[in-house]
Amino acid sequence: MSDPKSETDVPTFAVVGKVNMGKSSVLATLLEVDDDRVIRISPTPGETTRCQILPLEFDGQERIRFIDTPGFSRPIEAMREIQRMAGHSPPGLDAVKTFVEENKNSSEFDDECQLLAPLIDGAGLLYIIDPSKPLRDEFIAEMEILRWTGRRRMAVLNAKGDASDHERAWKDRLGSYFNLVRTFNAHHARFDERRRLLKSLLEIDEEHAGVIESTIRFIDDEWRQRREESAEVVVDVLEKVMLLREFRILDEHDLEVEHRRERVKDEMVTAYYQRVTTIVKQGVDCLLKIYRHHLVQVDWEEFGFENIDLEAAETWSKWGLSRSQLALAGGAAGAAAGVAVDVGTGGLTHGAGTLVGSIAGAAAAFFKGNELPDLKVDIRGGVKLQSGEGRKWELGPPKNENFPWIVLDRLLVTFREIQNRAHGRRDPQLLSGGEGMVKRMDAEQRRTLGKWLNSCSQGEPDRGMEPDVYRLCVATLEEVEQGEEVKQGE
Ligand SMILES: Nc1nc2c(ncn2[C@@H]2O[C@H](COP(=O)(O)OP(=O)(O)O)[C@@H](O)[C@H]2O)c(=O)[nH]1
Ligand SMILES: [Mg+2]
Numbered sequence: 001m002s003d004p005k006s007e008t009d010v011p012t013f014a015v016v017g018k019v020n021m022g023k024s025s026v027l028a029t030l031l032e033v034d035d036d037r038v039i040r041i042s043p044t045p046g047e048t049t050r051c052q053i054l055p056l057e058f059d060g061q062e063r064i065r066f067i068d069t070p071g072f073s074r075p076i077e078a079m080r081e082i083q084r085m086a087g088h089s090p091p092g093l094d095a096v097k098t099f100v101e102e103n104k105n106s107s108e109f110d111d112e113c114q115l116l117a118p119l120i121d122g123a124g125l126l127y128i129i130d131p132s133k134p135l136r137d138e139f140i141a142e143m144e145i146l147r148w149t150g151r152r153r154m155a156v157l158n159a160k161g162d163a164s165d166h167e168r169a170w171k172d173r174l175g176s177y178f179n180l181v182r183t184f185n186a187h188h189a190r191f192d193e194r195r196r197l198l199k200s201l202l203e204i205d206e207e208h209a210g211v212i213e214s215t216i217r218f219i220d221d222e223w224r225q226r227r228e229e230s231a232e233v234v235v236d237v238l239e240k241v242m243l244l245r246e247f248r249i250l251d252e253h254d255l256e257v258e259h260r261r262e263r264v265k266d267e268m269v270t271a272y273y274q275r276v277t278t279i280v281k282q283g284v285d286c287l288l289k290i291y292r293h294h295l296v297q298v299d300w301e302e303f304g305f306e307n308i309d310l311e312a313a314e315t316w317s318k319w320g321l322s323r324s325q326l327a328l329a330g331g332a333a334g335a336a337a338g339v340a341v342d343v344g345t346g347g348l349t350h351g352a353g354t355l356v357g358s359i360a361g362a363a364a365a366f367f368k369g370n371e372l373p374d375l376k377v378d379i380r381g382g383v384k385l386q387s388g389e390g391r392k393w394e395l396g397p398p399k400n401e402n403f404p405w406i407v408l409d410r411l412l413v414t415f416r417e418i419q420n421r422a423h424g425r426r427d428p429q430l431l432s433g434g435e436g437m438v439k440r441m442d443a444e445q446r447r448t449l450g451k452w453l454n455s456c457s458q459g460e461p462d463r464g465m466e467p468d469v470y471r472l473c474v475a476t477l478e479e480v481e482q483g484e485e486v487k488q489g490e
Contacts, residue, residue: 010055011208012065013201014118017128018142019071019111020045022158022424025186026128027054027068029424030194034295039068041426046073051114058218063211064201067123069115075141078112082145091148096120112145119149124204126154127178131170132161143177152204154180156197160187179204186424191223191481226290227481231473233290234411235466237283241407242456244279245396246272252391264393272396273305280305280407284414288430291418296430298414397457404453405438412437416480440479445472 015023020043028039031054039054040047048070055062072078078099085102086095100116103109119125127146129139146153155178157163157170174181184197195216202212246268254260277300284298397403416437417430441449452469455462 009208009211010062010065011201011205011211012067012118012121012123013126013205014051014067014069014115014123015126015128016069016115016119016142016146017071018075018139019048019073021071021128021130022160022186023071023128024048024068025424026126026156026158026184027066027424029186029189029422030184030197031056031066032292032423034293034423034425036426041424046070046111049110049114051118056215058215058222063215063218064198067118069118070111072115072138072142072145073111074109075112075138075145078109079141079144081109082148093120093148093150096145096149116145116149119146119151122151124152124154124201125149126156128156128158129170129174130160131157131163131167132159132165134166135169135173140173143173147177153178154182154200154204157181157183158186159183185422187422188420189422190419195219227477228474229290230287230415230477231470233283233286234408234415234473234477235470237279237411238404238408238453239456239461240279241276242397242404242453243459243461244272244275245394245459246275248393250391250393268393268395276305276407280410283411287411287415287418291421292423293418293421293430295426295428296421297428298430404457408449409436409438412476412480415477416483419481437476437480437483440483441472441476445476448472 015027017023024039024041028034028041031039033039033054039052042048048068050070052068054066054068056064056066081103082091082095082099085098086092096116097120099109100113100120104113104117125146127143155174157167159167171181180200180203182197182200184193189197198212198216198219202209205212248264248268250264254264281298281300288294288296413436414430421430448465448468449472452462452465455465
């Protein structure tokens with residue numbers, strides 16, 4: 001059986017542990033919920049006072065049910081009470097049932113009664129602990145109570161801090177109380193770890209193996225689809241950016257007065273980069289949506305293109321592009337280089353020259369003495385005669401052949417950070433920067449992509465190359481996914 005046929009067929013797991021151990025955070029990461037209105041995560045203990053059902057659904061059908069619980073608040077007292085109720089015999093599920101029955105209307109053991117109710121109903125359990133905390137008597141009491149329920153149980157180590165001091169003690173003890181011990185960090189777990197934790201459920205609920213296995217297949221399919229959609233986003237952004245042109249209609253007077261010409265040029269360059277930023281931002285928003293992130297934001301003040309200083313060392317290093325990588329990327333796109341003015345040469349006037357020469361000097365100075373591709377950063381464009389009075393000034397894309405690779409790297413680095421971003425976190429900042437990703441592409445991929453980018457920059461995307469470009473983007477994203485996790489700040 002691979003589909004749950006009725007509600008009682010849905011494998012159910014209660015998430016238990018002491019208050020504030022990260023139970024809700026583990027669930028939020030596992031189920032990709034970054035919304036505090038759906039799963040409340042709080043630094044103040046004891047805010048959850050009721051159980052909450054959190055279904056894992058596919059195609060509108062609940063496949064695995066998790067129950068978030070308030071957590072233990074008085075485990076030692078509860079343990080004694082259950083022991084007292086068991087009398088001379090060893091405590092078991094009956095004593096736990098009696099305990100809940102007798103205390104459910106009193107406030108004394110409210111949290112314990114809430115937490116134990118789903119276990120009495122037959123749920124398996126995930127016991128969340130923080131191995132950076134010392135193993136105290138209250139935890140032993142919790143483990144005893146859970147063992148008495150007789151339910152299949154897994155301990156999940158969610159280390160909030162440095163676990164090295166106490167982890168051994170925890171592991172020694174957990175082994176004798178739980179069927180399974182797993183590590184899952186609510187702030188760092190990525191797709192693989194989420195998948196592994198779901199797979200572990202098989203070991204504590206063999207009865208529902210079919211449903212759990214088919215759910216994992218759904219998750220794998222969905223993950224592949226997300227990667228494919230992301231590749232489409234990347235290709236789309238690159239094409240849009242390379243096709244982008246900024247226009248102004250100028251009259252003769254504007255063109256003849258140098259300071260006016262300069263002003264128009266500056267305005268156009270600013271407007272151009274603002275539009276590049278908008279395109280990239282829309283792409284990043286799509287990626288965030290694909291991976292179900294609603295909370296995080298990218299600092300566009302810093303990472304947008306509006307104030308991009310293509311000649312500054314910082315611009316390159318922030319995105320992890322070393323000089324040699326730039327040389328490689330540039331080499332691949334080399335065909336795009338050397339075309340300074342490719343529009344309307346017939347009507348070209350003095351304006352275009354000024355435009356093209358504008359920022360090249362600084363870049364050349366920065367890279368002086370290095371065997372590097374031409375890093376001129378002027379924007380291609382020209383002036384065309386319009387019918388009637390005006391002249392059309394057109395610019396874009398930057399002549400710098402590395403430009404599309406920088407755009408691509410921003411997308412890849414952002415994609416990597418999205419992969420590393422756990423939904424259980426509630427801090428809004430998606431960090432950007434760090435090691436670049438373009439370098440992971442091999443020479444063949446760069447050559448293909450470079451050729452296609454070149455066709456885009458000339459205003460005529462090579463449609464025949466698109467399937468190859470899409471495939472290499474999918475492969476690159478997969479590569480990025482599998483890369484080492486770059487630890488994010490807390
Ligand atoms: N640094 C860090 N903090 C965590 C982690 N898991 C949970 N927390 C924090 O611990 C606090 C309690 O988490 P919560 O999930 O609400 O605990 P619960 O009471 O067991 O549901 C919150 O401030 C979380 O942000 C973790 O893996 N790392
Ligand atoms: Mg909670």
